[in-house]
Amino acid sequence: MANYSTNEFKAGLKIMLDGEPCNVLENEYVKPGKGQAFNRVKIRKLISGKVLEKTFRSGDSVEGADVMDTDLSYLYNDGEFYHFMNNETFEQIAADEKAVGENVKWLVENDTCTITLWNGSPIAVTPPNFVELEITETDPGLKGDTAGTGGKPATLATGAVVRVPLFVQTGEVVKVDTRSGEYVSRAQK
Amino acid sequence: MADFDAWQPTASMDSLRTRAQVMAQVRGFFALRNVLEVETPMLSQASVTDVNLRAFETRFSHPQSSQEQVLYLQTSPEFAMKRLLCAGSGSIYQLSKAFRNEEAGRFHNPEFTMLEWYRVGFDHWQLIDEVDALLQEVLDTPPLEIVTYQQAFIRYCDFDPLDISLAHLQQQTSRLGFNDIAQSETNKDVLLQLLCCELIEPQLSQERPVALVNFPASQAALAKLEPEDPRIARRFEVYYKGIELANGYHELGDPQEQLTRFENDNLLRQSKGLPTITIDNLFIQAMHQGLPDCAGVALGFDRLMMLKRQSSRIEQTMSFFIDNA
Numbered sequence: 002m003a004n005y006s007t008n009e010f011k012a013g014l015k016i017m018l019d020g021e022p023c024n025v026l027e028n029e030y031v032k033p034g035k036g037q038a039f040n041r042v043k044i045r046k047l048i049s050g051k052v053l054e055k056t057f058r059s060g061d062s063v064e065g066a067d068v069m070d071t072d073l074s075y076l077y078n079d080g081e082f083y084h085f086m087n088n089e090t091f092e093q094i095a096a097d098e099k100a101v102g103e104n105v106k107w108l109v110e111n112d113t114c115t116i117t118l119w120n121g122s123p124i125a126v127t128p129p130n131f132v133e134l135e136i137t138e139t140d141p142g143l144k145g146d147t148a149g150t151g152g153k154p155a156t157l158a159t160g161a162v163v164r165v166p167l168f169v170q171t172g173e174v175v176k177v178d179t180r181s182g183e184y185v186s187r188a189q190k
Numbered sequence: 191m192a193d194f195d196a197w198q199p200t201a202s203m204d205s206l207r208t209r210a211q212v213m214a215q216v217r218g219f220f221a222l223r224n225v226l227e228v229e230t231p232m233l234s235q236a237s238v239t240d241v242n243l244r245a246f247e248t249r250f251s252h253p254q255s256s257q258e259q260v261l262y263l264q265t266s267p268e269f270a271m272k273r274l275l276c277a278g279s280g281s282i283y284q285l286s287k288a289f290r291n292e293e294a295g296r297f298h299n300p301e302f303t304m305l306e307w308y309r310v311g312f313d314h315w316q317l318i319d320e321v322d323a324l325l326q327e328v329l330d331t332p333p334l335e336i337v338t339y340q341q342a343f344i345r346y347c348d349f350d351p352l353d354i355s356l357a358h359l360q361q362q363t364s365r366l367g368f369n370d371i372a373q374s375e376t377n378k379d380v381l382l383q384l385l386c387c388e389l390i391e392p393q394l395s396q397e398r399p400v401a402l403v404n405f406p407a408s409q410a411a412l413a414k415l416e417p418e419d420p421r422i423a424r425r426f427e428v429y430y431k432g433i434e435l436a437n438g439y440h441e442l443g444d445p446q447e448q449l450t451r452f453e454n455d456n457l458l459r460q461s462k463g464l465p466t467i468t469i470d471n472l473f474i475q476a477m478h479q480g481l482p483d484c485a486g487v488a489l490g491f492d493r494l495m496m497l498k499r500q501s502s503r504i505e506q507t508m509s510f511f512i513d514n515a
Contacts, residue, residue: 039384
């Protein structure tokens with residue numbers, strides 16, 4: 002893998018730090034009038050998800066990380082692994098629980114997810130921005146109520162819990178924003 | 191910025207009006223004190239040896255010469271202004287453009303405006319008082335506080351930066367969270383500059399402007415050493431709200447010592463694999479004529495404007511930034 006110098010640290014560059022692949026978020030140039038220049042770099046560690054700041058001397062270089070994103074369809078969970086498939090080549094990839102993490106609650110069969118691969122192995126799974134899921138349990142709400150009164154909790158088919166308006170009932174399919182975990186609307190069906 | 195409005199100024203018209211007002215205010219400040227405004231060349235045949243500065247180069251095609259001449263854009267007007275002082279100008283100031291390659295960011299544009307002035311007969315303490323007066327007038331600041339380099343390191347880094355061994359300094363730097371640099375850096379000044387940038391500057395001057403004084407002799411640049419304590423130099427830096435604003439000296443007057451420092455810069459350049467720089471002979475000649483006892487300071491005018499306008503980025507104080515210059 003190529004080495005990258007601090008002046009190539011753009012947002013989105015993937016580099017290795019402490020043995021972990023990281024995504025560069027921000028790179029700020031710092032230099033005293035008389036003295037060495039530094040780069041204060043904000044980084045997200047891709048496995049732990051931790052965001053941290055690290056200072057480099059300008060001109061320092063670090064190893065790039067062989068990280069790529071690929072869009073795959075979610076197939077099923079065999080109890081241990083989550084299986085995804087490339088719809089064109091039919092090639093399959095299995096991600097473990099650690100890679101899926103909290104996003105397990107947004108995995109819907111046949112939805113296209115972004116799988117982040119490091120040296121060919123999945124380290125993160127990002128669901129689509131919006132998913133549609135059936136409500137399996139929610140308190141019966143008041144008739145005639147419209148959105149905006151705070152709503153009520155509803156459990157979805159995957160186990161995710163979101164706040165929905167009072168008029169939405171068990172058995173209905175709702176659209177949810179996976180980035181915020183918020184209800185968007187009833188599904189258009 | 192979207193492409194369709196890339197031609198637009200990076201400063202608001204209001205910001206440009208403030209800038210013009212402050213320029214007039216600065217000229218008034220010096221007129222009142224009988225300091226002469228001067229202009230010196232931005233293009234020069236020689237450049238600076240400072241290891242951490244890189245000058246822009248250009249080529250001059252003389253109409254009566256077949257050979258092109260390399261000229262440098264000045265990184266500061268210091269040498270030319272000192273030649274004026276050696277020629278008997280008395281106290282002088284200049285508001286001019288300066289150019290530094292490889293510098294761009296929130297607080298840097300490769301082309302920027304410098305306010306530089308020299309006071310004949312002043313030492314650095316008197317000049318710090320004058321910087322304070324200027325800041326109070328322009329920014330309405332509370333009185334400036336003086337903190338020594340040693341005090342600042344003891345307060346924010348919990349160790350004494352003078353007389354420290356490289357091994358001990360590496361250990362301290364590592365303890366303070368910069369293990370990678372601590373392990374690979376063998377230049378003590380780079381480690382001290384790292385800690386100063388990351389741990390001291392951001393905390394030092396939030397309430398009032400601070401003059402950090404008594405820099406280590408190894409970072410004297412063009413300042414006299416302190417006769418009473420040769421570990422430190424008569425150099426100061428002024429900060430306000432974490433921003434480095436100005437750098438000043440009780441100016442070194444000894445031409446031989448000056449030449450030695452330039453030669454040492456070039457040795458350091460060689461050890462780092464950087465090109466050596468031809469020493470400015472006209473400046474050294476002038477120093478032999480005699481630099482009057484004086485103190486001088488360079489203040490970043492665009493940063494002064496950032497503080498005046500509470501701008502978060504330097505381009506908000508200048509008509510156009512390097513990205514759309």
